[in-house]
Amino acid sequence: MTAYRRTLAPLALALGVLAAGAPQADESDHELARQALQQGQVLPLRQVLDKVEREYQGQVLKIEFERDDGRYLYEIRLLQADGRMAKLKVDAVDGRVLKIKRKGEH
Template sequence: MMRWLQIIVFSTLSLGLSSALVSFAVADDDQDAARAALARGEIRPLKDMLEIIDDVLPGSNVIKVEFDRDDGFYIYELKVIDAKGVIREVEIDAKTGNILDIEVDD
C-alpha cells in the first residue's frame, strides 16, 4: 500500500514539474519572438503599449503581459486592473498600437 502511495505522489510531482517547465519554455519563446519582431521593426515596444493602456484606462495597473501571433498579426495581450478595481483583458495590435478588444475578465 505504501509503495503505491509513493508511486502516485512521485508521478503527480513529475507531471507538475514537467508542466511548469513547458510553461517556462513557452514564455521564453514569446520573449524570443517579441525581441526578433522588434529588431525587425515589425512591432512597437512594450513601453508604447503601456502608454496606450494608460491613455485608454487611466489609473490602471498591468498585471500580466502575453505576446502572441494571431492570423499572421502580432498581438500584445495585457491583463489590467482598472482604477475601479475591475480586471480587464486588453488586446493591442503590436504593429499599429490599435486596441483590438477590451473585455472584463471573468
C-alpha cells in the same frame, strides 16, 4: 549603449522576465517579441503600455505576445482603478486596442 540595446532593454524589463513584481510573460513570448522588434515589425512594448495605461487607467499585471493569423498581438491584463480586471488585445504593429473583455461582462 547601442540603439539596439537601448530599444531592447526596456522591452526585457517591461516583459518582467527578470524584475520582481513586474508583469510576467512567457520566455517564448520574449524571444518572439525581441525578434519582431529587431526587425521593425512591432512597436516597442513600453510605447504600447504607456498608451494602454493612460487610456484605460490601470496597472498592467500580465503581458503575452503572440502571432495570431499572421498578426502580432499584445494581450494585456490590466487591473483598473475601479478594481475590475480587463483583458485587452492590442495590435502590436500600431497599438490599436482591438478587443476589451472585462471580468463579469459578457
